[in-house]
Amino acid sequence: MNAPRKPGPKVKVKTARGRSVGQAKWLLRQLNDPYVAAAKSEGWRSRAAYKLIELDDKYKLLKPGMRIVDLGAAPGGWTQVAVKRVKSLDKGPGAGGGFVLGVDINPVDPIPGATLLLQDFLADGADQKVIDALGGKADFVFSDMAAPATGHRQTDHIRIMALCEVALxxxxxxxxxGGGFLAKVLRGGTENELLATMKRDFRTVRHVKPPASRADSAESYVIATGFRG
Incomplete structure (x- = not known):
């Protein structure tokens, strides 16, 4: 699970076959992204898997035996990584090994070693359903959720920060x-307020950008560890 190598010669994409200029740019970026190619060859469901791999390699967030909740798990890249890192056995709580619970409002294709819960985590009683599924409380909660982009920078920032706040x-x-929380945020000012809030509930809070996060993207991640309970 090493970082992908730099890409070779760039692939060119034409705007033919009904593609708009914007669609052609997106396809060009995908075809020339080493993380996309590596994800396909290594069996990860998304390039986002490498963001969690890089963060865990650097900060040692995940340990065998942990109980993990992945909010907004689809398509499942982060859930896949968590399964490997905590050595999830998919035999239910208390069976030994780690336990990974992917939660999403949409169906997610089965992931070996993980339990998937079709659930809106904002619904009443969702927290207790998650605790019941885990067989106890979680050791780490992930959120790589992002609202659909509108193209309006301030609106997109507010939407993603709102998702992070409800996930927190x-x-x-x-x-x-002692547990931890990891979530996607966007640069734009209000993330500093969120960090201040986290510091009241967690001993250590970091604001980081893994190499797999595209350089031209405003996204970054907050890592909060040592939940005070």
Whole structure:
């Protein structure tokens, strides 16, 4: 699970076959992205898997035996990584090994070693359903969720930050003392307020951008560890 190598000669894409200029640019970026190619060859469901791999390699977030919740798990790249890192056995809580629970409002194709819960985590009682599925409280909660982009920078920022805030609120309800939280944010100012909020509930809070996060993207991640309970 090493970082992908730099790409070779660039592939060119024409705007033919009904593609708009914007669609052609997106396809060009995908075809020339070493993380996309590596994800396909290594069996990850998305290039985003490498973001979690890089963050975990650097900060040692995941350990064998942990109970993990992946909010907004689809398509499942982060869930796949968590399964390997915590050595999930998919035999239910208390069976030994780690336990990974992917939660999404949409169906997710089965992932070996993971339990998938079709659930809106914002619904009443969702926190207790997650705790019941885990057989106890979580050791780490992930959120790589992003609202559909509108193209309006301020609107997109507000939407992603709102997702992070509700994910944090959920995590606080389902985490064990000492647990951790990892979520996507966008640069834009209000993330500093979120970090200040996290510092009240967690001993250590970091704001980081893994190499797999595209350089031209405003996204970054917050890592909060040592939940005070």
């Amino acid at each position: 609120d959920f995590a606080i309800r389902v985490l064990n003392p």
